[in-house]
Amino acid sequence: MKNTTNTARIYGDEIFFNFIEVPFEELEQRGDLVGQIKNRELDGFITKNVFTVEEVNEMKSFLANLNEDEFMPTPSGKMFPAPFAIITDTAERLEAYYSKLSLFDKHKETNSSIGNLARKLDNFFKSAAKNYRVSIPHNKIKDKEVAPGTFRMFYPNMGGLHVHCGNLFQAQSMFYYSLIKNDIDMDDQLSYFVVLQQPDAGGELTIYDMLWDKVKRKESPENNEFVIDDNDKPIYVKDVRSFAVKPQPGDILVFSGGPIWHRVEDIKGTVPRITFGGFLNFSNDNKEVYYWS
Numbered sequence: 001m002k003n004t005t006n007t008a009r010i011y012g013d014e015i016f017f018n019f020i021e022v023p024f025e026e027l028e029q030r031g032d033l034v035g036q037i038k039n040r041e042l043d044g045f046i047t048k049n050v051f052t053v054e055e056v057n058e059m060k061s062f063l064a065n066l067n068e069d070e071f072m073p074t075p076s077g078k079m080f081p082a083p084f085a086i087i088t089d090t091a092e093r094l095e096a097y098y099s100k101l102s103l104f105d106k107h108k109e110t111n112s113s114i115g116n117l118a119r120k121l122d123n124f125f126k127s128a129a130k131n132y133r134v135s136i137p138h139n140k141i142k143d144k145e146v147a148p149g150t151f152r153m154f155y156p157n158m159g160g161l162h163v164h165c166g167n168l169f170q171a172q173s174m175f176y177y178s179l180i181k182n183d184i185d186m187d188d189q190l191s192y193f194v195v196l197q198q199p200d201a202g203g204e205l206t207i208y209d210m211l212w213d214k215v216k217r218k219e220s221p222e223n224n225e226f227v228i229d230d231n232d233k234p235i236y237v238k239d240v241r242s243f244a245v246k247p248q249p250g251d252i253l254v255f256s257g258g259p260i261w262h263r264v265e266d267i268k269g270t271v272p273r274i275t276f277g278g279f280l281n282f283s284n285d286n287k288e289v290y291y292w293s
């Protein structure tokens, strides 16, 4: 059954996918929500207030004090640690990924807000994916965990994140995925992110009524106007039905970002949008859930 009620976090003319809100205190009683996304009973859920205001503020001040050279610049802001997309097909790129990740690991040991983020995120996934073992995948060459997620800062007036879906990213990052040691079913990955700060305006996640089964291409990664369907026809996103999802600071959103096309709207006003996020998927034997970035 679809959720038809508009809220401050999920709104639009019609909420045509099943996105729900769950108070953090009720997470334990709600069954296996991540498994429900796999079974297509659910398309997404926002767990509200997983992190307290103090925890969110501590993570923001950690980021504010981080040396600029620890971040990786992106077209609309910056990230830390580096995302897997930097690993194309050279050993050098793998070293660069792990050198940023080792900084994150060091901060995890020495900065209580980052240690808390890593622990709480792991516990969150264990509660939200009850029927599964939960872990971070290992890279085959290094035999080390990959990143659990990345901080993403989007600055005002530099854009948002172009229309995309996770299955498209997989095709672009085949080499990275070939380096994962675990036996993960890579189709239809899920996306997750924790919100640390929302901008004054913009920055909402637009969810389109458009799925990977009929649309698998873009003219270029930067194109934000149209996608191309399986009959080679351009589909202009302004003509596609959509609704908005805007989790609040401290919330975690998990959704079916692999098959569902979506984008982050341009950031407006003066305040940057800050999230920490990554992806999730299941083992081929359907016993484990992995999360990474």
Ligand SMILES: O=C(O)CCC(=O)C(=O)O
Pocket (backbone or CB within 6 Å): 152, 161, 165, 166, 191, 192, 193, 257, 262, 263, 264, 275, 277, 278
């Ligand atoms: O970090 C974000 O807020 C964007 C998430 C997203 O678009 C994705 O996971 O595919």
